[in-house]
Amino acid sequence: MQLTSPRLRAALLAAASLTLVAAVLPPPKPLGIGDRLFPELGNPGYDVLSYDLSFTYKDNRTPLDAVTVISARTSQPLDTVNLDFAHGTVASAEVNGEPARFESAGEDLVLTPARPLTGGSPLHITIRHTSDPRGRGDGGWVPTDDGLAMANQADAAHRVFPCNDHPADKAYFTFRITAPAGLTAVANGMPGAMRVPRAAAATTWTYRTLHPMATELAQVSIGVSTVVHGTGPHGLPLRDVVATADREKLDPWLKKTAGHIEWMEQRVGRYPFENYGVLIAHAKTGFELETQTLSLFESGLFSGQGYPEWYVESVMVHELAHQWFGDSVTPRTWSDLWLNEGHATWYEALYADGLGKYSLERRMREAYQRSDQWRAAGGPPAAPKAAAPGQKIGLFRPVVYDGAALILYALRQEIGAEAFDRVERRWVGEHRDAVAGTEDFVRLASQEAGRDLGAFLQPWLYGKTTPAMPGHPEWGGAAGAAGTAGTAKKGAAGAAKKGAAPHTKAAGAEKRV
Structure with missing residues (x-):
């Protein structure tokens, strides 16, 4: 007696075949490009050209909904694609428009495309995932008094989004950040269109870099902030991000940046990026951090805690100098x-x-x-x-x-x-x-x-x-x-x-x- 139709029997056989293939494949393993200090960071076989990152922020206790879109090019044939990623949950993955199997191995996310990839071919990856802001003390998202910032150096960008997390693979970035009304979102690069829904419950902010950037230099700030605009040497756009309540008291410090840039340009040449500014956050980080076009500072540095003015300025110049040395x-x-x-x-x-x-x-x-x-x-x-x-x-x-x-x-x-x-x-x-x-x-x-x-x-x-x-x-x-x-x-x-x-x-x- 025939228990199944020919079409159903064929489907069952195909499913069984896929199960058998999955069973005989070796388990995924984390890869790296062999960096002496971080041997499992970065991944071989492809070169990232651009990242398109979308984050939806609710509060510091809730993982952000996120979509990471990666455009790359393979440098060798690949049966699997490794990305660096931890501290998030993956909902789905696509490679070149087709669903891909995904598994975790250490701090790698391993994708198995529907069909093997040839060398020298375009690679387009879409991953829907969460990004967890709840701190583990190992970098990535930094909670502030009113939101979040990023501190990805040296090995923490992959704790925010899937990526090829090594500075040797620079790429262009687009950021799309959706945050509740009353908050301001800022990221590396130049601002694009801002979308405000009719209900005004949230706003989506867009930023794009005009120069390639290492993953460890990515920055996203979300908070009750004011963006202060100015002009530097040669018409360079300046934009500083400060807590709105601190706007007036920080203004004398913000006005020093144009002079700092001019001082650096006299020694090493023109500023290398599309804009610059300082992000002064209410956070306890224990450090200041160069992120491309937007340097992160603790607010305590500027709050009169006994630091002389010359010292604070020299720290500001230190992070500015990184825009040439380390970022560009x-x-x-x-x-x-x-x-x-x-x-x-x-x-x-x-x-x-x-x-x-x-x-x-x-x-x-x-x-x-x-x-x-x-x-x-x-x-x-x-x-x-x-x-x-x-x-x-x-x-x-x-x-x-x-x-x-x-x-x-x-x-x-x-x-x-x-x-x-x-x-x-x-x-x-x-x-x-x-x-x-x-x-x-x-x-x-x-x-x-x-x-x-x-x-x-x-x-x-x-x-x-x-x-x-x-x-x-x-x-x-x-x-x-x-x-x-x-x-x-x-x-x-x-x-x-x-x-x-x-x-x-x-x-x-x-x-x-």
């Missing part, structure tokens, strides 16, 4: 972080020196005295210590701040101020909107110096001990009082009050910035 020119690997933080610290120190408040030479001498102990604690500047098994990496340590700025000081001492200035301008000019690493910097510096600087820079970059400082035999060996990472910004507060060298961006050894 992005590190090829996380071991190249010294190029970000060393340069930002260098211009921070140079600015304070220009104000006559804290001399560059004094700061570098004191850094030199602590350099060997910084290297012992955190590794050399261009090869920071990797995390021990089962531990989080303490990447943001003094050795990549003042310890790395010390390399730049040594380079200037070795090749002269004019050649050094040419190196700086050429570095941000030739690598604008791109990625570059330590070898690229050594090569460029050698070209400007007219001789191979590899032997000179090698011990500065990778040595366990600090070389002798050119032009300063009186400095002696690099030994002195311990400069632990815990003295970073927390110590800088007291240091600034006493006139000692500030050290920005980290409140402690394990703070992510």
Whole structure:
């Protein structure tokens, strides 16, 4: 007796076949691009061209509904596509317009397309998911008194949205943020159309970057905020985001940004992006953070807690300098972080020196005295210590701040101020909107110096001990009082009050910035 029709029997056979295939496939596993410090970040086989991120915000206790659309191109044949993603629930996934199977493996989301992907072909991914703002202390969304902000550096963007979470894969971004009436949403880039439904229960805000951006530099701010508009050098649009209640008292600080940009442009050339501003949030982060076109600051920095004006301005310049060093020119690997933080610290120190408040030479001498102990604690500047098994990496340590700025000081001492200035301008000019690493910097510096600087820079970059400082035999060996990472910004507060060298961006050894 025939129990099923031929059509139903065929469907059942097909379903059984799919079940069998799923059963024999190996379980998904997290991948990475082999970064020495974050080996499972990033994913091989494709290059992301753009992200289109949609978030619907309700409150800080409720996961945001989100849609991530990724446009990419494969670089090799792929049977599966790995994305970095955690702290959210996936509802559905599509690859090139067809439903795709999705599974989690570690902090990877593994997609199996309906059909294998060929190399060199377009890749279009749509993922409907949630994004959880409830903090776990490992970065991503940062709760503020009235909403949210983002702090994705170094390895936390994938705790907000599915992505290829490594700075080597930069892409363009579009943000669409829906928030209840009375709140303002701001993101990296230029504002687009704002949609206000008739019921006025919520507003959707749109922003687009005009330059490619690393995932760790993404920023979304939602809160009871005011956006203050201004104009910088060459007509550059400025927009600052502050709590509405703080608007008047913060105005003197906001007015300093145009002068800071002009100061930086005199040293390294034109500002590299479409706009700039500061986001001053009511949040306890323990750090300030460069996010592309919109730098994040704790409101406490500006609230008269004993920080002298010169120190606050130098911190503002530090984050601004990152727009060139770290944002426009992005590190090829996380071991190249010294190029970000060393340069930002260098211009921070140079600015304070220009104000006559804290001399560059004094700061570098004191850094030199602590350099060997910084290297012992955190590794050399261009090869920071990797995390021990089962531990989080303490990447943001003094050795990549003042310890790395010390390399730049040594380079200037070795090749002269004019050649050094040419190196700086050429570095941000030739690598604008791109990625570059330590070898690229050594090569460029050698070209400007007219001789191979590899032997000179090698011990500065990778040595366990600090070389002798050119032009300063009186400095002696690099030994002195311990400069632990815990003295970073927390110590800088007291240091600034006493006139000692500030050290920005980290409140402690394990703070992510």
